[in-house]
Amino acid sequence: MAQTGAIGDKIFRTILLLAAASILLIVVAIFYMMVQNSLPTLERFGIGFLTGSEWRPAQEEFGALPFIYGTLVSSLIALVLAVPISLGIAIFLVEQAPIKIARPIAFMVELLAAIPSVVYGLWGIFVLAPFIRNHLGVFLQDYLGWLPFFQGRLTGIGMLTAGIILALMITPIITAVVRDVLEAVPTTQREAALALGATKWETTTIVLGNAASGIAGAVVLGLGRAIGETMAVTMVIGNSPQISASLFEPANTIASLLAANFAEATDRIYLSALIEIGLVLFLVTFVVNALAKLLIMSVGGNSSSSKHV
């Protein structure tokens, strides 16, 4: 009896171990495949691949900079818009709203994350882009037109549209993590502050201060999502690899380039270039996600991003 139990334990444990190891195996395999397939351009262009600003597949000239720029800037726009709103929502839900109101609102904000990327893209093409072209963009040009960001041709598609869509998509993720982080701050801290005569908002600022690194983790996690977002971006960004100060101008991101062009790369060097730029995306998101995890863990927030998918 004990014997069969021991053997059973061994078999059971081995099966579980294999399942867990499969996750490692997949990530290692992805990494290996990408490095292996990007060797031709890695060897031929070296670091110049990252700094070159011309992407001309026909001339076998591959500079990834415009795509890196587009990826970073669209993600930064998303953060600038999403972080204050997410913080506001999370503070409202944890610190201010009575639980009866907080629950349904929290659920609805989570639902924003459940809407598929391609649906945001569809909505972006037919609702947001015309709105930016006819209203928001005109408004920005009228009042902030002296800034280089809001000059030039206003078409409704481009960096700003992509950034706004991304902001909508990462708001629920940042909100959820900030909520977790705030909830992890002991209630005694709030009680102490309130007892000293602090207002509710003053108490909140103290809580925020103590949760700072966790909040930073939430922001970084949101950044990671924005960087890798594909469909919604490719549908509204204009697919034009350029580095322009104007946020109204079209741009392109790494993920969007891959979605549009991966299927057609016949020659080895072009395919290699596309996989290498994919490798850059892979490594950046890996590092960004790892950093987010470390930051969130450091305040004892719920580090599992699985809850925030």
Added chain:
Amino acid sequence: MANTEQSVHRKRRIVNSLMTILTAACAVFATSILLFIISYIAIQGFSSLSFQFLTDTPKPVGEGGGIGNAIVGSAMMTALAVVLGLPVGIAAGVYLAEYGKNWFGNIVRFVADTLIGIPSIIIGIFIYTLVVMPMGRQSGLAGGLALAIIMLPIVARTTEEMIRLVPNSMREGALALGAPQWRVSWNIVLPAAASGIATGAMLAIARITGETAPLLFTALNSRFYNFFYDQPMSSLTVQIYNYATGPFEVEHAMAWAATLILVGLILVINIFVRFLTRKKF
């Protein structure tokens, strides 16, 4: 003196109410955006929804057509992903919860969390080189595999969390009665965490049903009903993408109607899960 104190006090109170209003405004803003998007989809989608649309296959522009094969394709690829991803994910989650308090467990946990964050288009490229190239064709198999990889770490991590919620006393009781560890995990711990795991799995299913990027070069698309995994397969999401980016108004209408089906399904799953877990969280 008393005057300034009073004004400072008033200022603090004003700041306090102002911030309350501001944070509430953020919450109202986000929820209104959600309601706006959903009602927009509902209004646009309902007008071109019909039984024929739900059962027909794509036709040349102007001759009608529907998304029947896309619904079947999405269901089949999701099912394949569930068959492959769910058992492995649950097993990995059990490992992490029951045996994973060591360096190996930490690495797996860490890598699983980062895998969740890896852009799904990368997984599409991976499956393209791993499955599509050797097979010589895009297929539902490749699409399902890509979705399974996306699902795996999500299921693993939710399973782990759910199992951790099972009180230790239950394990100890069974172990004290002489049951082997695997029996305890299989017959006591897993059943106790089952409903939590099931809801986690349903959320993961909702997530992969909405994926587009990993299917673009793996499953491609198809004009036909296809019940075999070795052929290119249509999906709701890829079909929405194609219709949305094209110029034809009839196709735009079909994109909205297909979106209504897709988003409706995803929302129903989410609300259902919410209903199930309402008492616990």
Added chain:
Amino acid sequence: MLQKTIYRKFASVGLIVLFALGVGCSGQKIGQSSGTSSPGGAVRLQGSGASFPKPIYEKWVNEFGKINPGISIDYQATGSGAGQKALLAKTADFGASDDPMSDSDIKSAGSEILHIPTVLGAVVLTYNLEGVKEPLKLSSQTISDIYLGNIKKWNDAKLKADNPTLNLPDTDILPVYRADSSGTSAVFTDFLTKTVPEWKEKVGMNKQPSWITGVGVGAKGNDGVMGQVKQSPNSIGYVELTFAKANKLPSALVKNKAGDFVEASLESVSAAAAASVAAMPDDLRVQITDAEGAGVYPIASYTYILAYKDQPDANKGKAITDFLWWAIHDGEKFVKDLHYSPLPAEVVKRVEVKINSMTNNGTPLRQQ
């Protein structure tokens, strides 16, 4: 009691898994490769490539499927570049491209590839300009200037010079181009390369040309470009004529070699083809842009189906030859309604010979 709830919970998970397994297995037949289709049974063909002929190919496969229920042809308009790749990587049974394959790509295939012209079409400049009623007149020079960024506004003097009667607005032009590898781009840039030295020097002819940074926006497929133009006021894009017609957007008259502004039409495209029929090479790969003659539309093109001459699978090979034969004969009646132009009679003769030359392991696929 406790046990009961535990088992109920367990059963719920089990049910979900079982359901999933059921759904999964019912359709599962992995390993049964359709690489060798069973004789007499249903044949399924996968085609992939050009979006230029997408409307006519969709029509054809639909109509062909009605009279040949045993053959289903799936055509995905992934773009000419992707079509060529799919043929070379053998992920499709046939490819499609408006731009003939390059010698080096053909050589890399290892087996002879046939170019089968199916229809002729026109690449038109379509635009979204409110208040402009008469068709715009463009020359290769003004088109080139728009896409090089030399002409930025609709009321530019150069555009006004060719269109004195039009009330062109003082708005920025948004040129839309193809972001993917495209036969339509190849035809478009071929015309500009032949006629404008500055274009030849700065961009040249390519399926995937290096667009001037900051000039316009990219979109995927003829569908994508047309969609973008339709969505964006003051934009201009190049697509096959049928897309502009189906979306009720105008196409510009383009100045041809003879110096006339010509509308893209069945006649003007056929005239462009007529000029080069005699000189068509053996492998039928030819560009017909900037053709000589009166009434010629200068940005016209054949579009090709690409297939291996020796087909690896007899049933699929037979289905491909049957479809091609049907398309260039019976299929022709659908061509005009979709604003394409049928192949000249001499070319049909030569295509027949090509189709009849297709084999399976050396055995001809068609009884002649």
